[in-house]
Amino acid sequence: MDSLKRRFFSQFGAVTAGAALIPVVGINTATASTAIRNNNQPDRKGQVGKRYAMAVDLRKCVGCQACTVGCSVENQAPIGQFRTTVKQYEVALDDGTSIKQDVKSFMLPRLCNHCDNAPCIKVCPVQATFQREDGIVMVDNERCVACAYCVQACPYDARFINQDTLTADKCTFCAHRLEDGLLPACVETCVGGARVIGDLHDPNSEINRLLSENQEDIKVLKPEENTQPHVFYIGMNERFISHVDAQPAIYDPQIDTQQTYAPQKKGDNL
Amino acid sequence: MNITEVLVPAQEIAWLPWAVQYFFYIGSAYAAAILFLIALIFKDSTSHLFRSSLVVIMAIGAIVGPLALTGDLHQPGRAWHFYAHLTPWSWMSLGSLFLPLFSGLTVLTAWLYLREDIAQLKHSDNPFLRKLALLTLGQWQVSSKQLLIVASLTVLSGLSIAVYTGAEIAVIASRPLWNQPASPLLWFTTAFIAAIGFTLLMSAFLPSSKGLFTACDLKIIKNTVSLNGVLGVILVSIWASNHSHFSLYENGDWVINITSMTAALLVCILLSFASEQVLNHRVGLALMSFTCLVCAWVVRWVTMMEVQTIPRFDAGAFPYELPMGSAGWLGIIGMLGLWLAMALFASEVISLRKNAASHSSLSRTPNL
Known part of the structure; x- marks a missing residue:
């Protein structure tokens, strides 16, 4: 849908009359980006x-x-x-x-x-x-x-x-x-x-x-x-940059309270 | 290089179980609209019981669903902002236009189809129900053609709901499991399973008589479940393999999630091959209804709630536990309770017609 919309607006923008409509739909025309x-x-x-x-x-x-x-x-x-x-x-x-x-x-x-x-x-x-x-x-x-x-x-x-x-x-x-x-x-x-x-x-x-x-x-x-x-x-x-391929942290607060400050399973890394 | 997270705050679940409930009820409503139209077209071979069950669960789903949706807004009192600031490029904003139209049309369709039954309420012993007979708003009749037109419009409106609910989530590029055609298709196909589950549940409220459903009813029920079950199984496997950086099949919790969805769908398919006697028996009917509802629910729960526990940047799954309060169990049970209450009330209208005298109070064509 986004690419469709982008195409729609870019074609619309080519028509000068279309420029008047663009602010109506909230598109900022000051930048090249849609x-x-x-x-x-x-x-x-x-x-x-x-x-x-x-x-x-x-x-x-x-x-x-x-x-x-x-x-x-x-x-x-x-x-x-x-x-x-x-x-x-x-x-x-x-x-x-x-x-x-x-x-x-x-x-x-x-x-x-x-x-x-x-x-x-x-x-x-x-x-x-x-x-x-x-x-x-x-x-x-x-x-x-x-x-x-x-x-x-x-x-x-x-x-x-x-x-x-x-x-x-x-x-x-x-x-x-x-x-x-x-x-x-x-x-x-x-x-x-x-x-x-x-x-x-x-x-x-x-x-x-x-x-x-x-x-x-x-x-x-x-x-x-x-x-x-x-x-x-x-x-x-x-x-x-995109996604960290890591050992996950322990998020569960219940585990935290049960094992307060205890080393993680992979503790020898710590 | 071995990386271990030391300090990474968990991201909270932003869409609450209310969203699952909305998709569950509204899905059953639009699928019921489609099935009702089919049943209406073949009205010579389908039963009034089947058609009225469909039309009633369609209207109830289209009322309960939007109520659940407002629960998902953390500011439900501001729902009117949708209309004060229309935003045509946001699917959610478009939905705020489509949804009331659909709900209105489902109630209209249900009312037109059940006017005959409502009129019969004047023979009731209960003075309150006798007053309800006035809801026919006159003695005029609706022709089969007019009813077909209204039901068709409701189907079109229902499709707008299917498109907007699917697109609304599928456009979210930040979540690869949502941002794929398989997710809206999965919700669409399993919506029919939910509709069958609710239809069977509804028919269970109606007075018992030998042979609840006609052969054609059963054919529609079985074919709908088996077809959508098979499509569902295929779509689940496609859906689950489309995550770029998180392999669902290598994660123990996700193997359970995918297995539950697939198993639920397989049980539905299996039950759809049960003999007609089984489905016309209360126990078989209840079993089928329960399995279908659980299946459609589990698919939505996994694809909407569990997906939110997969981090977009970090490593492990974020923790989530279903709370007891209104954003959790209480909300789920409350909405089901509301659905059941409305279904029980509606069953009073339909059941009376079945037991009523043969003469029609509205029309010369007693069987719409």
Whole structure:
């Protein structure tokens, strides 16, 4: 259906008269992409002219979770629900010999990717979620019916139904802070300076400098989904891009209480 | 390279068991609409019992289903937002237009078909039921042709539900098991099994008489179950092999899930070959009904709830336990209770007609 719709609109766009209809159906014509942004209302524009993005320099992340705590304090997400968090993995290198290698850690800060072609926006049945002109994907939680369609559509697990507000919730790049000239809480609290936010349209921005300096080493999550994510990772191992082939963590809280702090079955790796 | 997850928060289930119930009841409704039309076309060989069971479970499913759906909204009080902010490019928004139309049409069809029976209520001993006879809204008649047209419109509307519910989930690219043609087809085929299960359950509420169903009724029941059962078994195997990074057949829990779906379908197929005596016997009928309902339920449970426990990025399956409250057992039992209550009430209308005097209070053509 999506490709059908895209074809329909692209053919429609060829006809000049069609251009008048496009804003009616909520398609933003400013970009070449046919991504649906739902941002026709004036209060959904954000900081026009900018395009916010984040670069995460994994070489500097120590997995201290200061960003997780900073975000929780700033945005008051319910306990156990996170707009951003740092996933941690234990990596044992194996060169084929029987000599046991040193165990390394891999930290992967996760947050909303503020995609240019966000699958969460197009599924929303009431246009509660939208993308501002500055690229930030937001949720109008007074309109949201909390059908959780967007939660399902997001390939990055970035969204959740907030247990307190009972509406869809997600990272906003701390838009309220950016508008006041402040950095997002996670960037502010990052002890290693691993998170850098900035305007991609500003050639002198720190993020543009960082991205051009490391252009050989920049990856995004799940590029195959064609979502055009705008959180860029520097120093990312390719095994963590699309799907992690790992030993799963123990999630079950009942097991946790029964075996509190006991080593896992594969404990000799720990 | 060996990777072990150390700190990965589990993703919660976002679509609750309410979604399974919606798909279960609305599926039985649209499949019943199709079967009812078939039974109506062959009305000379099908029984009034079979047709009225179908038409009643169609209307009940189309009422109970949407109620379950609003339960899946975490903000049910905001359901009107669907109409205040129509979004034609979202399947869910289209569904908010299709669904009330379908529910309305099913009630209309059921009412038109059962007007004859409703009129008979004026012979009832119960004063309340006698008042219900007024629901015929007059003495006018509906011709067979008019009824066929309304039933056909209901079928078209039912197909819009089948298309939108299937497409709504199949467009979700982030979940490979949903994002494939096999998933909507699986829900569509097993919807017929649910419809047969509910029809048999409904007919069990009606007064016993020798030979409940005609040969043609039984043929429709058996062929529907065996055909959709076979298609279901094929579709389950296609469905289960279409995950890019998670091999269902190598995971113990998923082997159980796939086996349960396949086994339930196979038992349905097996029972569909039972002799007519078995199906016309209360025990056989109850067994068939129960198996069909469990089968359609299990298929929806696995394909909708269990799929949500497969991580999109991380390794292991996320934990999920069915809670006791309204988002779990209570909701499931409550909705089944509502269905049963409505079915029992509807059975009062149909049963009276069977026992009533031969004279018709509405028409010169007593058997619609």
